[in-house]
Amino acid sequence: METSVVQPVVLKRAARLSIAAFFFIAGLCFASWASRIPDIKLRLKLSDGGLGAVLFALPVGLMISLPFSGWLVHRFGSRTMLLLSAVIYPVILSTIGLVQETWHLVVVLFGFGFMGNLYNIAVNTQAVSLEALFGRSIMASFHGIWSLAGFTGASIGTLMINLHLAPFTHFCIITGTALLLISLLYRNTLQQDINADTDRPLFAKPDATLLKLGLIAMCCMVCEGAMFDWSGVYFQKVVEAPKGLIPLGYTAFMSTMAGGRFLGDRLVMRLGVLRMLQLSGLVIACGLAIAISFPAIVTATLGFMLVGIGVSSVVPLVYSLAGKSTVFSPGVALAAVSTIGYLGFLAGPPLIGFIAEAASLRWSLAFIAVLGFTTTIIASKTKF
Structure with missing residues (x-):
């Protein structure tokens, strides 16, 4: 035994x-x-x-x-x-x-x-x-x-x-x-997938839950894309950091995003999925608000660190929830959520550029902060 x-x-x-x-x-x-x-x-x-x-x-x-x-x-x-x-x-x-x-x-x-x-x-x-x-x-x-x-x-x-x-x-x-x-x-590796029912639909419109999960992923991935492509530009043009410190914002973001993912599972077990997603969106918005309102090296770095913490667990949680779909197999559900999410990842950086051209880069990040907080709003209206 x-x-x-x-x-x-x-x-x-x-x-x-x-x-x-x-x-x-x-x-x-x-x-x-x-x-x-x-x-x-x-x-x-x-x-x-x-x-x-x-x-x-x-x-x-x-x-x-x-x-x-x-x-x-x-x-x-x-x-x-x-x-x-x-x-x-x-x-x-x-x-x-x-x-x-x-x-x-x-x-x-x-x-x-x-x-x-x-x-x-x-x-x-x-x-x-x-x-x-x-x-x-x-x-x-x-x-x-x-x-x-x-x-x-x-x-x-x-x-x-x-x-x-x-x-x-x-x-x-x-x-x-x-x-x-x-x-x-x-x-x-695992030989059998969960919910691997061959009778489940392959090509169908995502249900309401998958659609909302996709929108949460999209909002989060817009924020990730913004940090990947524009954090250095923000430190260069808005923060006016010395040349050697221009990558600091990106490094701060990546460090806390990676660290947050290793701590994320424990936090999910303690707080629950809904509370974790709600807090994640709030932290993203607060981090960007700090970086926008106080564009100095220390405060902008702190703000980008908070953004990294905020985005760290969102996509893993969304993938986990999508894979448990009772309507679609895990692979199909993940593909559906990924499709919506990656649209944000691709469209986000050029959208930031358009807003920056029309107004300023700070206004662009303000828009991203709103999208980050949208994660909290959508999560609050979704049953998990």
Whole structure:
């Protein structure tokens, strides 16, 4: 009897370690690519505008893959799709280092975005199923691993640049490491998804709950996109920080977002999902309000730290709730919520630019603060 009790616990822990490793691989691959964008830009002799146009191929591939990803995970299971995407994703990364023409990069980035999203849906479906087995919140910690991998990938990229290694060599090292981890840990992933009922609809209008979850994700991802693309500009133009401190706002945001994800599961268990989402939106709005009202280095940094804390648990919670849908399978539900969420991630940064052009960057962030607080409002009107 004692052995039969211990064995499932050991298996769950092994599965958690394996799924965490797959989240790490995803973050490592993406950060590795991002760290060498300037080198690729220089090799292809792209202007800033040309690079922006080329980079758009990645989110286009991501968006186009969303309905297919949900169907594939539903049809063949998250385990199969995770192995497929986790192998192909780093392989595509290595081919980025070989591109010699602009159109080559466009094609490869489209595939990188397409396969990256299939990877995202599959690994989050695995995480949702494992969370059901644990019977408590563990999703935020997986997303924390992804954030940690982002820091690791950026650090390795800096090292590779200082060692004067070509992007292809760098990417091959990352690919080899990823494939080794996959070969060692894949056997411990979950074989069966929760709610994997083949009779559930594949293509249907999201129900009210999924729609609201998608809107919460969209509001949060607009805030994330704003921090990714505009925090440095805000510190440069509004805060007027010294050159060496311009990245401080982005670093503060990323640090607290990653840290918040590792603490998020404990807070969810203590506060509950509804209260956590409500507080998250409030913290986002307060953080941006501080940065807008007091645009000095210390206060703006503090404000961006609060924004990082606020956004840290929202997307993991939304994914966890979507995966428990009683109407759709986890893969389809996650794809539906991701589609709405990523619309905000893509539309947010240019929208900020338009508002900044018409008024000012501070007004842009004020608009983002309102969207952050909208997370609280929508959560308050949703039954979980």
